Amino acid sequence: MDARLRRVNKEIADCKNDTTSNIKIELVGDTPFHLKGSFPGPEGTPYEGGHFEVDIVIPEQYPFSPVKMKFMTKVYHPNVSSASGAICLDILKDAWSPVLTLKSTLISLQSLLCSPEPNDPQDAEVAKHYTTSKASFEETAAYWTQIYAGGPGKKTSSANSAPVRDEIAMAGLERAHVDQFEALGFERTKVIEVLRRLNYRGANVASISEDKVVEELLR
Amino acid sequence: MDMDNEDFKVPIKEKKKAYEVDFTSLSQTAIEKMMDSELEHIAGIFGVDRDTAALLLRHLQWNKERLIEKYMDNASSVSIDAGISSPSTSTSSPTIPSAPGPSRRTTSRSSTKVLGPSPSTSKQRRTPPPAKKYTPSATSFTCHICFDDSPSLKTRALGCEHTFCLGCWVDYLGSRIRDEQELVIPCMAESCALRAPDSFVRAILVPDAGSPEAKSMTPEEKAAGQKLWERFGELGVRDFVGANKALKYCPYPACTNTVSCPSASTKASLTRIVPIVTCGARGIPQTSQSPSSSSSSPALNPYAAGGGSSDNTTLDTAASKEHVYCFGCPVESDHRPVVCGVARMWLKKCADDSETANWIKSNTKECPICQSTIEKNGGCNHMTCKKCKHEFCWVCMGPWTEHGTQWYSCNRYEEKAGIDARDQQSQSRASLERYLHYYNRWANHEQSSKLSLDLYAKTEKKMESLQSSSALTWIEVQFMRKAVDQAVRCRRTLQWTYAMGYFLENDNMKELFEANQRDLERSVEELSELLEGPVPVDKEGIGVLRQKVTDKTVYVQMRNEVMLEDTANGLVEGRWKWNAPVEGFSYEEDGDVDVLP
Structure with a gap:
């Protein structure tokens, strides 16, 4: 049997037998080379209570080249692209070692959620948010967990049925700031986009002049 | 680096013209000889074997002086950085008597008895999963990469004793050497920084003819192993050449020759000469290792010799067969006379x-003030430059303010400012035309x-x-x-x-x-x-x-x-x-x- 197939099958079986780690791996199609992994958000973080799904593709050279993983669940995290779910983690690139397994890699992702690395960001805007105001960042991350990952506060199981998505909370902005510029006659979505891009949060608010914001809004 | 050793020199040209530079063409074998003498030197000084010397020299980009200095200063830290010894196994002695790097284990399962230390897991950031013990137990061994546990499994390990099966090592070497073009081959275990020395790589890819490994290999496997080993050697040469400013690898595909041109090795020298060189090889796929003189007679039919080399843009007889390139820059053709x-x-x-x-x-004009290029795609002639906000008339290029009350009737041909603006404009047009x-x-x-x-x-x-x-x-x-x-x-x-x-x-x-x-x-x-x-x-x-x-x-x-x-x-x-x-x-x-x- 093909060594890659044998290894992946064994990894999937191992994961099934392991009841302690809460890590799950499922097949997506007929082949074991496209999988879906999932794990609960780590406790004591804004991701607690969420259920995170990861798209896993096993490359041809596996295990000698790293697995391809990305978040299917939207995550607000400096090292995860908020748009595509792409992950910036050393073991998924040059620090990969053939002895790492799907399970150990998923555990690494889980612990990445515990310890963000804003200095090596995948999503620069989120990273800026994190460094500017950690409290505000955590609020937003928890909100994303609630909306997308079925976190607490909303007991609906499916993320799509979340009734009202608060775009302002999604962007991690203050309602007063958005209202202030909306009152000048700009569209709400535009205001949110610009304020997010300018990182109009926390201590930054004082250093960004209103004129600057308006100038960006007019562009 | 000793470039004057006559053994490696093959003179190409006897008489030299002002527009030609002195250079020597070196085959891969010649470069390997140079590398060897460097290795011998370091191995002799430090009293280590050649594998260790190679890892050390590669680690410091073949800078012998720096290596000697650092090694004398702190041998064990250099050895750890170069992947010769792992931090936990490094001894306290200042010099490593015989480096553990090449001590490879050729054990079959039955004889595998490793009591060695558990793998040192100097954890990197974000690598939280606890490293398993890869050390095989005496009773049964399962390769932690392919999960094969057949009793006949052959295993290998570097000095760190992280043991894996031979098949996985072969696949791993293949992926490192062929797919990633890497000369540095770290141990497969997570966070283990030990690097595989050349002899270890060789023993896996091209085992000695008499060994049981060689007997169990199919001819295809042997050929593949041989190819990988050759590629590995080539990467080694490239590494060496890349670290030496007086050498440059031939950029032609599949050519393995190198040119040595010490006179063009500094930035300053490139302002005085145009170092167009040829590696001495001819044709695109080149097997001959002996650099031949460039004056040999051209073949009668260029297509017969060039093997349908239709990709050549510079198709003169010499260029179609000789690999002509510039030593000083990446321009892959003869750019004489210009530096x-x-x-x-x-x-x-x-x-x-x-x-x-x-x-x-x-289609465009430039703003009279900031020279931004402007395309007018309709509308009136009252232009406002988007960049500097200068307002001017598109027709006469004069400032809009001078149009006074006579808006939209641009009759101020003689205005001074307008003339200046047109002057500037024509200047910029002239430079473009030039x-x-x-x-x-x-x-x-x-x-x-x-x-x-x-x-x-x-x-x-x-x-x-x-x-x-x-x-x-x-x-x-x-x-x-x-x-x-x-x-x-x-x-x-x-x-x-x-x-x-x-x-x-x-x-x-x-x-x-x-x-x-x-x-x-x-x-x-x-x-x-x-x-x-x-x-x-x-x-x-x-x-x-x-x-x-x-x-x-x-x-x-x-x-x-x-x-x-x-x-x-x-x-x-x-x-x-x-x-x-x-x-x-x-x-x-x-x-x-x-x-x-």
Whole structure:
């Protein structure tokens, strides 16, 4: 049997037998080379209570080249692209070692959620948010967990049925700031986009002049 | 590095012209010999084996002085950094008596008894999963990569005792060497920084003929292993060559030769010479390792020798078979007479400007204040520059304020400001036109060089017809081929003289330069015309044509020599003045070029 197939099958079986780690791996199609992994958000973080799904593709050279993983669940995290779910983690690139397994890699992702690395960001805007105001960042991350990952506060199981998505909370902005510029006659979505891009949060608010914001809004 | 060792030198040219540089062509074997002597040296000094010496030298980019200094300072820390010993196993002794790197274990399952330390997991950030023990227990071994536990499994481990099965090692080496082009092969265990020494790699890929491993390999596996090992050797040579400024690897595909050109190893030297070299190999896939002299006779049929080398843009006889390239820059063709810095500037300018320049010229105007290029796509003539907010009239280019009450009737032709603005505009147009002048000629010669492929075919036909219509033999009609070769070579020179001309300061020197350029260009065009012209049918006519072409070829060759000699001498003397700052040249305050002493 093909060594890659044998290894992946064994990894999937191992994961099934392991009841302690809460890590799950499922097949997506007929082949074991496209999988879906999932794990609960780590406790004591804004991701607690969420259920995170990861798209896993096993490359041809596996295990000698790293697995391809990305978040299917939207995550607000400096090292995860908020748009595509792409992950910036050393073991998924040059620090990969053939002895790492799907399970150990998923555990690494889980612990990445515990310890963000804003200095090596995948999503620069989120990273800026994190460094500017950690409290505000955590609020937003928890909100994303609630909306997308079925976190607490909303007991609906499916993320799509979340009734009202608060775009302002999604962007991690203050309602007063958005209202202030909306009152000048700009569209709400535009205001949110610009304020997010300018990182109009926390201590930054004082250093960004209103004129600057308006100038960006007019562009 | 000792470059003067006569063993490695193969002289290519005996007499040297001003536009040629001294260089030696080295085969892969010769470079390996150089590497060997470096390895021996270090191995001798430190009292380590060659594997260890290789890992150390590669770690410090073959900088022997720095290595010796650092090693004497703290041998164990250098060894850890170079992946020779792992932090936990490194002994307290200052020098490592016999490095653990190459101590490879060739054990079959039954004899595997490793009591060694559990793998050192110096954890990196974000690698939280607890590392399992890869050390096989005495009773049963399961490879932690492929999960194979068959009793006949052969295993290997580096000095760190992280043991994996032989099959996984082979696959891993394949992926590192073939897919990632890596010379550095760390242990497969997570966070283990130990690196596989050459002998370890070799024992896995090409086991000794008598060994049980070799017997169990299929011929395909052997061939694949051999190929990987060769590639590994090539990567080693590349690493060595890359670390040495006086060496450059041949950029031609599948060529493994190297050129040594110490005279062009510094940035400053590139302002005085144009180091066009050839690695000595011929043809695209080259197996011969002996660099041959460049003066050997050209093959009669370029297609037979070149193996259908249609990708060649510079198809003169020498270039189609010899690997000609510039030692000093990545431009993969002969860019004489212009120096590397200027050639690069020119190519960059062409890449930036040429495509759009013509369109810009006919469709836009520049803002009179900030020179931003503006396209007017409709609306009134009251223009406001988006960049500097200057308001002006599109028609007269004067400031809008001067239009006073007579809005929209632009009759203020004589306004001073308007004239100034138009002046500036025409200046900027002139500079664009100047560029296009040079660019068009440059591109034209390049195009002509490319068309030389057709010219070769045509010439061949013509030579056949010459043979059939006259009593001339094949050898005697070679004058046509020689003429084409010469024309192509001169066109390439001409091409780059336009790049040079564009950046030359307008002075007497440039006038002389242009006089040379003009003479060369005129004679080349005359020669081309003769070559493209009809072939006479009578014997007399052929005789006349032959005489004319031969004369012209000699003359053109002479003009080309003059051009190249003069520009090369000018570089050495620092005679050329550039009108833009060129990398490597230093400048006095008045903008004059001062060639470094």
